Amino acid sequence: MDLLPDGETAAGGVPGPTTTNAPSAGSGRQDDRRTGHSCSVTCAGRPLLRDLRTSRQNDPEQPADQRSLVSAAHSTGRRTARTNRDGRAVNVLRTDDPHAPTGLVRFYRTVTPAPAICCNGTVDPKLHSLATILDRADARLRSPDSSVRLWPTGFPLIDDVLGGGLRAGALNLLAGPQGQGKTTMALQMARNSVASGRAAVFFSFELDAEGLLQRLIAMESGLIGGIHAPGLTQVRSAFEGNDGKLGGLPERLSGTAGIEAIMRIQGYADRLVVHRSTTTATDIPTMSECIKEVIGETGQPPLIIVDYLQKVKFDDARLSDEESITKITEQLKDLAIDFEAPVMAVAAADKQGLEPGQRMRARHLRGGTALAYEPDVVLIMNTKSDVVARNHLLFDVNGLDKYREWTVITVEKNRQGHDAVELEFRKRFHQGRFETEGKIVAEQLVEERLFADK
Numbered sequence: 001m002d003l004l005p006d007g008e009t010a011a012g013g014v015p016g017p018t019t020t021n022a023p024s025a026g027s028g029r030q031d032d033r034r035t036g037h038s039c040s041v042t043c044a045g046r047p048l049l050r051d052l053r054t055s056r057q058n059d060p061e062q063p064a065d066q067r068s069l070v071s072a073a074h075s076t077g078r079r080t081a082r083t084n085r086d087g088r089a090v091n092v093l094r095t096d097d098p099h100a101p102t103g104l105v106r107f108y109r110t111v112t113p114a115p116a117i118c119c120n121g122t123v124d125p126k127l128h129s130l131a132t133i134l135d136r137a138d139a140r141l142r143s144p145d146s147s148v149r150l151w152p153t154g155f156p157l158i159d160d161v162l163g164g165g166l167r168a169g170a171l172n173l174l175a176g177p178q179g180q181g182k183t184t185m186a187l188q189m190a191r192n193s194v195a196s197g198r199a200a201v202f203f204s205f206e207l208d209a210e211g212l213l214q215r216l217i218a219m220e221s222g223l224i225g226g227i228h229a230p231g232l233t234q235v236r237s238a239f240e241g242n243d244g245k246l247g248g249l250p251e252r253l254s255g256t257a258g259i260e261a262i263m264r265i266q267g268y269a270d271r272l273v274v275h276r277s278t279t280t281a282t283d284i285p286t287m288s289e290c291i292k293e294v295i296g297e298t299g300q301p302p303l304i305i306v307d308y309l310q311k312v313k314f315d316d317a318r319l320s321d322e323e324s325i326t327k328i329t330e331q332l333k334d335l336a337i338d339f340e341a342p343v344m345a346v347a348a349a350d351k352q353g354l355e356p357g358q359r360m361r362a363r364h365l366r367g368g369t370a371l372a373y374e375p376d377v378v379l380i381m382n383t384k385s386d387v388v389a390r391n392h393l394l395f396d397v398n399g400l401d402k403y404r405e406w407t408v409i410t411v412e413k414n415r416q417g418h419d420a421v422e423l424e425f426r427k428r429f430h431q432g433r434f435e436t437e438g439k440i441v442a443e444q445l446v447e448e449r450l451f452a453d454k
Helices: 130-142 156-161 182-195 209-228 232-240 258-271 284-298 321-339 399-404
Strands: 002-005 029-031 038-043 067-069 079-083 089-094 109-112 171-176 200-204 272-276 303-307 343-348 377-383 406-414 421-428
Touching: 156 406, 156 421, 171 182, 171 321, 182 200, 182 209, 182 258, 182 272, 182 303, 182 343, 200 209, 200 284, 209 232, 209 258, 209 272, 232 258, 258 272, 258 284, 272 284, 284 303, 284 321, 303 321, 321 343, 399 406
Parallel strands: 171 343, 171 377, 200 272, 200 303, 303 343
Antiparallel strands: 002 038, 029 038, 067 109, 079 089, 377 406, 406 421
């Protein structure tokens, strides 16, 4: 559907405001009596009858669900506009901007949505012409407060492989055997994203909000003070009040990097929201409502973390576990698309399909093939000592212990760029974090470890 301004002259001139009569039946012509602008609305080249009720930007009763309509016209004249994140016009003016593409006219209008009827019935609001999408992308790039399309993970190597970070509308899967640090990695990605100015919501089926906060304080302390900063054990003792000190957190963490860590967290605390999720109550509709609340509070779509996918509630006695997980995966993808935000879902391994010392792959995920095919990005975590070839250990008696300190992240699937990329990051689990500066794996990796621990 296109909204085309009428009355443009060949030279790009625009007539002044006029008072028009009601449209004739079937003409497709709609008149805006509040602004005097006249326009033709078409669908597939045919008139589209629609009640365009334009409202002023400063109207206090303007509905919250208003959106702007963008049109491209045949004229050589130019208009430019700025829009805020929800699409409302904040400035409409005519200009001779030399950077504006020749032959393209943009007209941004704030309207109240109304049912649109065409020759084929009601127009699907999710149906967009390529011209509309092109204009929307161009407007977003030109606007100083353009909508967010990328959420950085804060791990430079991962961001480089993913083309800058996690993308709006993408379902990302983070998987690995038990004890690999999947929750730690997901939380650190959320922390890094909100620290850069984005928002995030963490649906936690594993830890309560206070447990996640303890990890965040230990993580921030490590990022500030290095490996000798307070660890998770010390922070937990301060929270539980059994560290032999008196007072609140500032007194119990005084003299350490924990104080600065708390101050840093306060800087982004409003943009990182934790939802204590349960398998008996937290389903996809519940998540959707929570995400709407986060968007209302932060003014931007959040990075959506689900820890973890197989625990999301889905009640249908007719479906097997594998079919239920398939449905959940599909609905998480829909969440990403509907909210134009990335979803990072943590996934568990199928214990029956993964033997000790065996390298985990997407086929080992608990829940069937949908976990391999539905996501846009699949990241698989393995301890390096489990997947490194034996020849790297023959002449290094300490090699096994050294490799246990590293996690290998395999980019097994990546619709945004390269896949089959092997990256490694050093574990700092005593501080609930990974070193953000990783490296590309140089050693040969195998599918199954060929040696046994002594």
